[in-house]
Amino acid sequence: MRLRRFLSIVPKAVQLWASVLVGCALLIGLIVGYKAADRGDVLRTMSADGGAALVVGIVLAIWLLCLGFVFADARRRAMRSVLWVLVAALFPHLLGFLLYFVMRQPIASTCTHCGQTTPLHQRFCSSCGTPQASSTSDNVRLAVDQC
Ligand SMILES: [Zn+2]
Incomplete structure (x- = not known):
């Protein structure tokens, strides 16, 4: 359920590229395994190299999906999406992702006149x-009226 919500935020193009990445990694692993194999041991080497490449491809695809999530999520919160993708991608040990989730703002509203997202x-x-x-000021006004 949470995965579906995560994927609904990630742009479709990023999902497509993540799938292509996994497929290419598997293909490269199989080819490398085929080239490096001895004559009698082709299937074993191909499956070992293909499996290792598949794991690497899946890890890279998950990383790409997370960057896509940060891009789309920052955009709908009226934050600087490209800057936050760079922060998430370049900070080591996933500190950029942590920083994003600490610093992110509430989801922005959409202008009824032009459709632009505004904080x-x-x-x-x-x-x-x-x-x-502003829904927050309306809520505050409601709370004040009830007192
Ligand atoms: Zn507007």
Whole structure:
């Protein structure tokens, strides 16, 4: 269930490239295994090299899917998506991903007039200037009225 939610956020093109990556890794592993094999041991070498390449391909594909998630998630939160993808990709030991999940902002609202995503705290659309109905200020107003 959580995997489906994760994949619904990752762009379809990134999912396609991750699948292609796994397929290419498996193919390269099989070819390398075939070339490196002795005469009688072709199947064993091919399956060993193909399996190792498949594992590497799956790990790289998962990394690519996570970068795609950061890109799409940062975009829907009106954060700098390319910058956060670079941070997630370049910081060692997954610290970039950790930093992203610590620093990320609430999901942004969409302008009813032009469709531009605007952060929740912003009262007017930065693209067209239309006043934004802020749900947080409405909730605060409701809470104040109830007191
Ligand atoms: Zn707008």
